[in-house]
Amino acid sequence: MSPAPxxxxxxxxxxxxxxxxxxxxxxxxxGGVVLAGEITL
Amino acid sequence: MRxxxxxxxxxxxxxxxxxxxxETLARTGPTLPLRFATIYRDDRCSEAMxxxxxxxxxxxxxxxxxxxxxxxxxxxxxGPAVTPPEADRPRPAGGDQRPGTAYxxxxxxQHEGRQRAATxxxxxxxxxxxxxxxxxAESALHPLxxxxxxxxxxxxxxxxxxxxxxxxxxxxxxxxxxxxxxxxGLRLEVTGPWPPYSFSGVEPAGGERS
Numbered sequence: 001m002s003p004a005p006x007x008x009x010x011x012x013x014x015x016x017x018x019x020x021x022x023x024x025x026x027x028x029x030x031g032g033v034v035l036a037g038e039i040t041l
Numbered sequence: 042m043r044x045x046x047x048x049x050x051x052x053x054x055x056x057x058x059x060x061x062x063x064e065t066l067a068r069t070g071p072t073l074p075l076r077f078a079t080i081y082r083d084d085r086c087s088e089a090m091x092x093x094x095x096x097x098x099x100x101x102x103x104x105x106x107x108x109x110x111x112x113x114x115x116x117x118x119x120g121p122a123v124t125p126p127e128a129d130r131p132r133p134a135g136g137d138q139r140p141g142t143a144y145x146x147x148x149x150x151q152h153e154g155r156q157r158a159a160t161x162x163x164x165x166x167x168x169x170x171x172x173x174x175x176x177x178a179e180s181a182l183h184p185l186x187x188x189x190x191x192x193x194x195x196x197x198x199x200x201x202x203x204x205x206x207x208x209x210x211x212x213x214x215x216x217x218x219x220x221x222x223x224x225x226g227l228r229l230e231v232t233g234p235w236p237p238y239s240f241s242g243v244e245p246a247g248g249e250r251s
Contacts, residue, residue, distance in 0.1 A: 019057075019060065019232075020232070021053050021056065021057075022186055022190050022191065023112060023232050024056050024057070024060055025052075025056060026183040026184070026186075026200065027183075027202070027235060027238035027239055028056055028059060028060070028076075028077035028238065029077060030183060030239070031074065031076070031237075031238035031239045031240070031241055031242075032074045032075050032076035032077060032079070032238060032241050033073055033074070033075050033076060033098070033101065033241050033242070034076045034079075034242070
């Protein structure tokens with residue numbers, strides 16, 4: 001029997017929290033659509 | 042300058058919150074993340090942006106559709122690779138060689154051995170990147186992370202990102218196994234799947250973004 005949707009989401013959330021911060025920042029600070037005319041910190 | 046711990050904690054909290062939203066959205070369909078900490082003052086401003094750049098954004102969404110970002114890092118492992126070749130080893134102390142001289146020669150040979158190992162590892166890393174890039178639809182290189190950042194003693198020699206057609210993810214996995222076997226002096230580490238953070242630029246510079 002597959003886990004309930006809430007349990008699946010909980011597992012996904014736990015996995016996200018274990019992403020290494022340094023790998024995440026590599027991507028967040030260098031990637032993403034860059035838009036002019038608004039504020040990018 | 043040392044960043045206060047409270048700032049680091051806030052950065053981590055914000056980065057993870059951003060990632061949580063993007064990854065949750067990415068489960069529902071093609072997603073183009075905006076650059077982290079891009080602020081729109083209100084919904085009207087964000088809607089105006091989407092409207093003004095609709096064509097570019099739609100092209101970006103088509104580019105990342107049915108594709109997944111994987112990260113591959115390679116570390117130079119310790120071991121035989123850093124041992125200097127026999128010919129470069131200084132003669133043992135004794136004879137006409139004073140202990141101090143022998144020590145310095147040994148240190149120099151060790152240093153040169155490490156340099157050679159690092160050069161060879163970087164060359165191998167380039168080969169690995171080229172092989173993975175050939176399987177991926179697009180590839181990008183992130184800056185190498187320092188041992189202080191990774192908390193590992195092993196130096197990083199590759200920090201790549203690969204946007205792979207979902208249909209070719211198994212090919213990438215097979216390629217990684219082959220590469221790991223062919224490069225025993227390096228340790229490969231795979232991260233992801235990631236939302237296409239490294240490939241969200243709406244104007245790609247050709248197929249290779251690195």
